[in-house]
Amino acid sequence: MTRGGLRPATGPARHQVPAIDEAALAAARHADRALASAQAMGQARWATFLAPLPDVLRDGGLAELRGVALRARAAFGPKDSIRDALAPDITEPLLDSIDRLLKALARRDTGSES
Secondary structure, X not given: OOHHHOOOOOOOOHHHOHHHHHHHHHHHHHHHHHHHHHHHOOOHHHHHHHOOHHHHHHHOOHHHHHHHXXXXXXXXXXXXXXXXXXXXXXXXXXXXXXXXXXXXXXXXXXXXXX
């Protein structure tokens, strides 16, 4: 067991998979914008939801990225969506970047990354 009860990372370091690292960093930038917009508009619920996402997208390991990407993707639900609270110029780039990250992770999982 390691410090804090965390398991050691397995597989390559995130920076060794440039497609995933770049997609995660782009998603972090869009999550930062969405968080700032939610805070500025007084959307406390969405600000709370978005608050942890940028840091994990920016600094999290490969093992953490899928979970945080799926959490971010869940903000675009059919009945309750961040699209109802924030402007499209904020939400759509976030959605696109999260989808790109999920695709990059899926390519890595299937061994079809280039």
